[in-house]
Amino acid sequence: MQQNIYTSILDSKTKNEKLFAVLVDPDKFDSQKIVSVCDSGNVDFIMVGGSIITNGNFEECVLTIKKLTKIPVVIFPGNSMQISKNADAILLLSLISGRNPEMLIGNHVLAAAKLKTSKLEILPTGYMLIESGKQTSALYMSNSNPIPSDKDDIAMATAMAGEMLGLKLLYLDAGSGALNGVSKSMINKVSLNTSIPLIVGGGINSAEKAILACKAGADMVVVGNAIEKDLSLIKKISKAVHSF
Numbered sequence: 001m002q003q004n005i006y007t008s009i010l011d012s013k014t015k016n017e018k019l020f021a022v023l024v025d026p027d028k029f030d031s032q033k034i035v036s037v038c039d040s041g042n043v044d045f046i047m048v049g050g051s052i053i054t055n056g057n058f059e060e061c062v063l064t065i066k067k068l069t070k071i072p073v074v075i076f077p078g079n080s081m082q083i084s085k086n087a088d089a090i091l092l093l094s095l096i097s098g099r100n101p102e103m104l105i106g107n108h109v110l111a112a113a114k115l116k117t118s119k120l121e122i123l124p125t126g127y128m129l130i131e132s133g134k135q136t137s138a139l140y141m142s143n144s145n146p147i148p149s150d151k152d153d154i155a156m157a158t159a160m161a162g163e164m165l166g167l168k169l170l171y172l173d174a175g176s177g178a179l180n181g182v183s184k185s186m187i188n189k190v191s192l193n194t195s196i197p198l199i200v201g202g203g204i205n206s207a208e209k210a211i212l213a214c215k216a217g218a219d220m221v222v223v224g225n226a227i228e229k230d231l232s233l234i235k236k237i238s239k240a241v242h243s244f
Contacts, residue, residue, distance in 0.1 A: 004088075004121065005045075005072055005074065005088060005089045005121050005123065006089075006121065006123055006168060006169075009169070009197050009219070009220065010197065012219065013197050013219045017242075018214045018218070018219065018220070018221065018241045018242065018244045019044040019045070019219065019220040019221070019241070020042075020043055020044050020045075020210075020220070020221055020223075020237060020238045020241040020242065021043065021044060021045040021046070021047050021074070021199075021220055021221070021222045021223075022034070022038055022043050022045075022046050022047065022222075022223060022224070022227060022234060023047040023048075023049070023076060023176075023201065023222050023223065023224030024046060024047065024048050024061065024065070024224070025049075025050040025176075025224065025228075026048060026049075026050065026057040026058045026060075026061035027050060027057065028228055029057065029061045029064075031061075031064045031065065031068060032068075033231060034227070034231065034234075035064075035065055035068040035069050035071075036068075037231050037232075037234045037235065038069065038071055038234060039068075039069050039071065040235070041234045041235040041238040041239075042238050042239075042242060043071055043234065043238055044071070044072075044220075045071065045072050045073075045074050045220075046065055046069070046071050046072070046073050046074070047073075047074045047075070047076040047091070047222065047224075048061055048062055048065065048073060048074070048075055048076065048084075048087065049075055049076035049077050049078055049082050050076075050078050050082075050137070050176075058081075058082055058084065059084050059086070062075075062084040062086050062087050063084075063086050066086055066087075072088040072089065073086075073087045073088050073089075074087065074088060074089045074090065074091060074123070075087045075089070075090040075091065075120070076091055076093075077090060077091070077092075077093060077107075077111075078138075078141065079107060079141075080107040080108075080110040080111040083111055083114055083115065083118070083120075085118045085119065085120065087120060088120070088121060089120055089121035089122070089123055090115070090120045090121070090122060090123065091123050091125045091127075091169070091171070092108060092115070092122050092123060092124050092125060093125050093127040093171070094108070094124070094125065094126060094127060094162075094167065095127050095128075095129065095142055095144060096126045096127065096128060096158055096161065096162045096165075096167075097127070097128040097129050097130075097144070097146065097147050097155075097158055098129065098142055098143075098144025098145060098146075099144060099145075100142060100143050100144045103127075103142050103143075103144065123168060123169055124166070124167045124168050124169070125167060125168070125169040125170070125171050125199075126158075126159065126162030126163070126165075126167040126169070126170045126171065127171045127173065128147060128155060128158055128159065128162075128170065128171065128172050128173065129142065129144065129146040129147065129173055129174075129175060130146055130147050130149055130155065130172055130173065130174050130175075130182050130186065130202070131146040131147065131148050131149045131174075132146070132149065132174035132175050132178030132179055132180050132181070132202060132203055133149075133178065133179030133180045134175075134177070134178065134179045136174070136175025136176055136177060136178060136202070137175065137176055137177075138173065138175045138176065139175055146175075149180060149182075149183060149186070150183075152183075152185050152186045152189040152190075153189070155172070155186050155189065155190055156189045156190055156193050159172075159190045159193070159194050159198075160193055160194060163194045163195065163196050167196070168196055168197075169196060169197050169198075169199060170190065170194060170196060170197070170198045170199065171198075171199040171200075171201070172186065172187060172190060172198065172199070172200045172201075172218075173200075173201045173202045173222075174201070174202025174203045175202045175203075176202065176224055176225045177225045178202040178203035179203065180203055181200075181202055181203030181204055181209060181213070182200055182202065182203070182213070184212055184213075184215070184216040185216075187200055187213055187216035187217050187218055188216045188217050190217070191216065191217025191218070192217065197219040197220065198217060198218055198219050198220070199218070199219065199220040199221075199222060200213045200218035200220070200221055200222070201221070201222030201223070201224065202222075204221060204222075204223050204226065204237070205223070205225075205226035205233070206226075206233070206236075206237070207233075207236045207237050207239070207240035208240075210223070210237045210240050210241050211240050211241070211244060214241060214244045215244075221237070221241055223237055
């Protein structure tokens with residue numbers, strides 16, 4: 001199985017070069033506009049997925065993006081049904097911040113056979129939901145409690161446990177449309193006490209917030225909900241992250 005994407009993420013971390021990913025919700029996907037801006041904006045990865053897909057557009061979304069760009073497409077699955085052999089990789093998310101067994105291992109068992117026979121690059125990821133000031137879709141659909149936004153030690157210990165369990169990536173997520181992003185102090189504490197690449201998303205709606213996350217220790221910044229309202233943010237945030 002190829003490891004091109006994970007190797008590139010590790011290389012960037014080694015060089016302290018930050019990465020930028022755009023998260024696309026298939027329910028709200030406008031292919032021509034988003035992909036065109038991602039291409040010209042030097043986006044590193046396009047993630048596809050959502051907490052709930054209502055229009056059956058997941059596969060079509062992946063195929064369309066692959067036809068329009070060479071940017072790697074990474075699945076950000078909300079459930080075991082969100083799998084496409086046409087993508088390049090999948091974040092195999094284990095919700096280590098919660099205690100819902102379906103999100104820890106249950107959905108993974110359901111998807112295992114299909115993933116095994118696919119050519120997708122599997123990226124085992126410790127997914128951590130952080131309290132953000134509102135009930136996000138990810139939080140509601142996961143049926144779990146988030147890590148309190150001011151409990152940096154809990155986030156740190158959870159991340160450390162995830163790394164020791166053999167997960168290859170960590171993802172701190174405040175959730176789509178979060179009122180408050182993951183705090184600088186929490187990102188910093190997790191980053192300083194783990195060695196695997198750290199992804200941060202949720203509540204990042206400006207270049208300034210993206211830079212703060214990078215300064216705190218994020219290796220990759222993910223933006224989704226904010227670009228639905230303002231596509232110009234893609235280029236602004238990408239420039240800020242890549243010039244860090």
